[in-house]
Amino acid sequence: KAGVTQTPRYLIKTRGQQVTLSCSPISGHRSVSWYQQTPGQGLQFLFEYFSETQRNKGNFPGRFSGRQFSNSRSEMNVSTLELGDSALYLCASSLRLAGGLLETQYFGPGTRLLVL
C-alpha cells in the first residue's frame, strides 16, 4: 500500500505571496491532519479534516486554511506569507471511523517551505 504523499517537496516563496500544499492520504484513510514543524516551536497541530469537514483546528491565524476533497486528498493554503512561516509542513492520515476509537496517524515526507 502506498504511503502518504505530499507535493511539492520543496518550495521557495517570498513574503506576501500565498502557497498551496497538497497531501494524498493512504488509500482508505479518511482523516487528514496537518502539522507545522519549526526549530523554535517544534511540531504543532494545524488542523484535521474528515469527510471533507474541518473537525479540529490548532492555534494558528486565519491565514492558514485547508480543505479536503471527496477522495480524501487535502490541501492547505497559507496566504500573505511571512518569514516565520518557513517550516516543514507535515501531513498525516489515519483510518478514523465515525464514532470510532482513535487510530494511528501515518505521516508523509513533508513539504519544506522557505519564505524569503
Add this chain to the structure above:
Amino acid sequence: AQKVTQAQTEISVVEKEDVTLDCVYETRDTTYYLFWYKQPPSGELVFLIRRNSFDEQNEISGRYSWNFQKSTSSFNFTITASQVVDSAVYFCALDNNAGNMLTFGGGTRLMVKP
C-alpha cells in the same frame, strides 16, 4: 491542556550501548493515547508504537522496548544495543481521542557513533 516533555534534547552514545529516551506527559483526560515517532534526516515521521491509557503493559519489539507508567505519567523508550541507523530525532506524542490532534514533545536527538 496537554503537555509532553522530553527533557533530553540530545543524547550521544557509542554503538552497542543501551539508551533510554524519557517522556513525561500531562493530561486531565482519563482516555488518551501515547505514541513514539522517529524522524530521520529525511524529515518523515515514522510511527514506532502506540499505547492507550488503559494498557500499561510494557512492550518489546526487537531491540526496542517501551515502559509505560501511569503513576509517574511516563512513557519511556529504550533501545538495546544501539546501532548507527538508530540515529534520528525521536518524538513522544499524546492524543486524547478528541480528534487526530497530536501534542508532541520537543524531541530527543539521538546520535549513535560507530
